[in-house]
Structure formats: structure tokens, C-alpha cells
Amino acid sequence: MLRYALLRLLGAIPTLLLVIVLAFLMVHAAPGGPFDAERVLPSDVAANIEAAYHIDESLARQFMRYMSGLARGDMGPSYRYRDYTVAELIGSGLPLSLQIGTLAMALALLVGVSAGSVAALKQNSMLDRIVMSFAMTGISIPVFVVAPVLVLLLAVKMHVLPAGWSGTAGAAKFVLPVVTLALPQIAYIARLTRASMIDVLGSDFIRTARAQGLGTRTLIRVHALKPAMLPVLSYMGPAIAAILTGSVVVEEVFSIPGLGQFFVRGALNRDYTLVLGIVIFYATLIISLNLVVDILYATIDPRVRRR
């Protein structure tokens, strides 16, 4: 088991390296540089700034410089936000992104599983149709449409929630971003749960349990829910990835100072170090999560280890 985990860990290193190299080449290949602006700099001023940030060096040298910094745990200064280092910006954005992501995931599971189960139990009823058409809508409408509509409705028209992030009251400002981020996942999870629940409810062991005179509530709680959850659980990986990428849009729309917003700004500003830092961070996160999942699978299913 330990050997398997170590092998997997070693396998992750080249993947991460490849991600870094590709990301490095891609940000530098984009036209324009971090210090370009409509107000063009006099050439010696520009040369001076480029020298100060070493972007006048060859790409290979810049890469070596970056990697040696990275090896020492230094992701460098942000090129755009010149008072901050990349590590500081990630440190300031990460907690928020995590909070919103976790809340959205929890909400998606809670509402998605409940709605899916209810729809399965009342299959083909009016309720089922309502839940499922809601789910279909949730999947189809993109986040950047849902977000402004929710703001218009709940903040501008009804005044029940704040419209923005900065300087507004504590918990209320989380509601809209979390709901927006969770909506498509709620929809997905509800559909998965419904399908799988209908499957399980039709199986022999449920019929046996029913024959023994168990009530619906106990039947669902004790017997049906667990097997019905398996497809949902295997969807968790893609769901986390979707929440990560979704957060980029949601944070931008709601002006939440999380990693997603920094990533978008960084890309538009050609803030090489900031973009690289966030890419490396996300890559490490996703690779580690996959690693954990693989190891868990291996623990549950010994066949995986031998493959």
C-alpha cells in the first residue's frame, strides 16, 4: 500500500513540472508585457523597469531564475501589484475561495440529494417534473447570466441582500455567490440522485425490504440512500473541479477578492508571476486531490493496487 502511494507521488512530480513549463511558456507567449499601458513609457524608463524585473533576459534564464526561486519557496513579486508578493496575494485570496467553494459544495449536496430523492420517490408526478425542469434550467443557464439576475432581483429590487462584497455585512454577502456557484451543481447532483435512486428503488433487495413491512422513510434512510449515493460520490471529483473553475467567474462578477479574481486580473494584466503562482497552486491542489482519491480507491478496492 505504502509502495503504491509512493509510486503515485513520484508520478505526480513530472506532471507538475510539465504544468509549470507549459504555463511559463504560455504566459510569456501572450502578446504584450506586464508593464505595457496606453500611456507608453519612454524607452529608457521601460528598459530600466524590464531590467529591474529581469524580463529583458532570455526566456531560458528567466525560467531558471523562476525555478530556483520556486525551489526556495519564493514565487516572486507580483508584476502588477508592485507592493505585494505572489505568496501574499495567494494567502489573501485563498481563504475566501475555500470558504465559498466549501459552502457551495455543501449546499449543492444538501439540496441536490434531497431534491433528487424526492423526485425519485414521486416519479412522474407534478413535483418530479418541477424539480427536474428546475435542474435542467440550472444546468443550461451560465453563471454569468444567473449572477446579475440574482443581484437585480434580490439586492436592487427587494433589498434583502447586499449587491457587492467590499465593506458589506458579514454572512449575507456570501449568499448570492454561494448560491450562484452551487446552482449548476445542485442541478447535476439532483439528476444523478434521481436516476440512481429510481434504479435502486426498483432493485430486489428494496422489494424484499418493502415486503418485510418497512416504512418508506426507514427504507430510504437505511437501505436505499447509500447505494444510490455511489454515482454521486464518483461525481465529486468533477464537481470540485467545476466549482474551482466556476469560482473564477463568480468571483469576478461579485468582485470577491479570491484566487479566481486574481487569476483573471493576472491574465489580463500579463502579471506573469501571479498567473504562474496560481496555476501552480491549483495544479498542486488538483494533483494532490487526485492522489488522495486514488489512494482511497486503492484502500477500498485492492484490485486497483495490483494494476
Add this chain to the structure above:
Amino acid sequence: MKSMPLLLLIVALSGIVACGGPEKASDRTSVLNRGLGTEPESLDAHKSRSVQAAAVLRDIGEGLISYTTTGELTSGAAESWEISDDRLTYTFHLKPNAKWSNGDSVTAEHFVFSAARLRDPATAAFYAQFLGDVSTLTAADNETLLINLKRPTPYLLSLLTHPATFPMHPGSLAEYGDGFARPGKLLSNGAYVLTSWVPGSLLTLNRNMHYWNNAATAIDEIRYHVQSLVAVELSRYRVGELDITSEVPSDTFQQVKNEYGDQLHITPEQNVYYYGYNLTKEPFGDSLELRQALSMAIDRELLVEKITSRGEAPAYSWVPPGVENYEPPELSYATLSQEERNKIAQGLYKTAGYDEENPLQLELRYNTSDTHRRIALAIQSMWRDVLGFQVTLINEEFQVLLANMRDREVTQVFRSSWSGDYNDAYAFLGTLQSENAANMPGYASEEFDALLEQAAEQTDLDRRRLYLEEAERVMLADHPAIPIYFYVSKHLVKPNIAGWGDNVLDYHYSQHLSLKAAE
């Protein structure tokens, strides 16, 4: 079913974590919420250049000279000044009670230190050459600063209002190094002190108790909200989360105007929206006729009325109206009707060698923005209707367009704009000097360059003005670019805010603002 309660627990816990309690200011502190637009890239006055950084810096710092609410020069950290007869030496006397936020006095040495740091290549300042006309800056004593100029620079006082020229506290820089521009570290000599900065979200400033004019500062706390999406900024203004916006969205402008009336402030700005020609390549390099034809075929009145429609003025000059001691000359055809212009344009187009059988092949590049796209579409149809050719519109990401403009390889016509850093015609005309890095069209006219040189030598302001005006006349006739319109600044300001002054510079110092008592 064990997972359900667990989930509930997670949700509840995260909810608790999220609850920081409402951020209510106590009743005694007055708070002003200002929309800032994008994030300031730095509050080190030597490492920033954005309008947003400058707005915050003008609240937390103060130069020798400052502006009134209506945009007139007034004394800042300097109490008085004398100008020598040859206009080459300025002597500034500092206010004896000018203080840093830690109580230290602001001395002449702090201005000398700051100017030296600004010019030091190691600082890598964007405005390193901002004081290029200054030969020496010396502290005669603690309260007297001498500035010697290489040549008469009538806009020196205007330069000295710019954050890049604000004083810096050498002790603070020695202590914190380059990381000094952060809350808790950044010393200010202005009306406010930076007390917190959440990157991407919020900058909070509080009253500087040591500021010499603190008694006149009305509002205790200023919150600058980073809000890059103008539509969101408007929503936040609607619900009362913001008192002042940095912009007004163009697509809902009419609606906002009807809804808010007096709260909407529209003011001409010193900023020109233009289409530049790439003069280093065909077809524009040696065809003045073609350059003039394209310019004349654009109906600027129609554009500002129907497309931008926020009170912009059509541009027939390079330097905007309202610049100090200057009367911009206009393009020769400014007084003609559009029909007359079109007729002449058609003739010029033919002279340049194009007609219906042999139409001009042209690409127009603009950066991604709804306004730019609509203007480009309108101009496309004007050129088609008047001259009969179909321009290809190319929409590029901003950084891509900048790179293309600078390289001058693929560009033919490109959208750009220019705003002055100081209130003087040279701030605009200088950009088209042949050696200037901002000279995007690649305009090189010996006559124009020489006239600007001569203007720079003049000690008499009226004579200088004549040279500058003549230079612009020469340049306009050469058509290196098409001035299209002059921008306006657009803000929503809540009716309970007093002290707001509309001005061409679009500077609105928080220390001038106050909150009227609720009625």
C-alpha cells in the same frame, strides 16, 4: 443516513466562520464609500501610474501644490513661493506646521529625497522622467526648497500636484524598504492615512490627526471599493452601498440620467479619443489626401450624439479645450457642414488613387469594449457610405493591441486615447514629437518638432502659447491621427454629499467632501 446531519453541520459551521458580524461604523465616525474602479497597482507613488492609485495617493499625500474642488491651483505643503525673473528658479516656503502622520515635520529634504528616488534607475519608476525639466532640487533649509529648471517650464506648478512629486519620509523607507507602502507602515502627509487594504476589494483611509488642515477635514473614514465591473458599481450605488461611483455604464446611461438627474455629474475631461494611422507603412505613409479623406468622412457630431451620447464634445483638435493658457486651433474643415466635408473627402479619396473599382483595403484595430465596437461599426458605415470602401474591423485584447501599435508591423488604423498628466498643451503635443515613445502613429515632422523646441525656450507665456498653437496647426494639417471626441468624466454622487466640484482634471479630494445632515 449519517451523511445528512454531517452536511448540515458543515453548512452551519461554515456559516458561523463566515459571520464576521456586520461592519457597522460607530455613530461617531462619518464614513464615505467611494467606487474606485480597478485596483491601484501600488501606493508607492513612484511605482504606480494608474488614475486609481493617483486618486488614493492624493488623499494620503500632499505635494507642494494642490488643487481646489474646481480645479484651480492652490498651495499644498508649500505656503508660498517666488519665481525668478528668468523663470528658471522657484523658491518654495513650506508650511511650518506640515506634518507626517507620525508627527514628524515635513521638511524640504523630504522633497529632495523623493525626487532623487523617483529618478534613481533602481526604483524603476514609471514617471522617472517626470521632472526632466528640473536641473536641481535643493533644500536651503528645513522649510525652503529651491527648484532650478533647465528651461522655463510654465507647467511646473501643475507637475508639482502629481503624486510622483509628493515628499517621502526617508526614515520610513529605511525601516521598511520597498514594502513601505502598506497599511500600518505608509506614512502620509495628506489628510488621510491608509489603515487597511484588502487586495482586490477595499482600501480604508482614516483621518490623519497630524495633518496641518485636519480641522477642515469633515469625513473621518474613506472606503475605496475596488469594483472593476461598472454595472456592479451601479447596482451598489442603487442599493446605497456606494456614495460616489467612478463611472457610469454606457449601455444604461440614458436610464441612469432619467432616474438620477442631479446626482449624475458629467464634466469634460482632458482626454482625447482618436484613431491613429500607422505612418511607417502603406497606404498612409505618403498619402496625406487619404489621411484627410478618412478624417473628413467621419461625422463626429453624429457619433457623440448617437453612439457615445454622454455629453462628449466632437474633436477637431488634438489638445482638448479647457487646457490652461491655450486656445486649440481646429482642423480646417471644422466649420464646414458634414455634407460639404463628405464632398471634399470623396475628391481627396479619388486623388489618392482609389475609386469604386479599386477600393481601399483597410484594417481597423480596436481593443475589446462595447463602446469602441459601436464607434468602429458606425465609422465603418460612414466610410462605406461616403467613400465606398469596406473597412475590416479587428477586435483585439488590450495588451495585444498595445503590442501591435508599438511594433507598427500589422497596424493600419488603430484606436487609442491620450490624457494629459498636467494641465498644459505640451502634455498633448509632446506625444507627437518624433522621438516620443507615445508617438504611436510614428509622426515625424521637423517643422512640428522645431516649433515645440522654440516654444520650450520662451520665457514669455504668450509667445510660448503662439508657438504651441502654430505647432498644433502644422500637425493637424498633416493628419497623423484622427481626433474623434473628447472624453467626459461620469460620476454618480449622492445628494447628501457636499463639496463635490466638477473639474476638467476629474480630481476629487476626499478632504473637500462632507456629509450633509439627514433631513
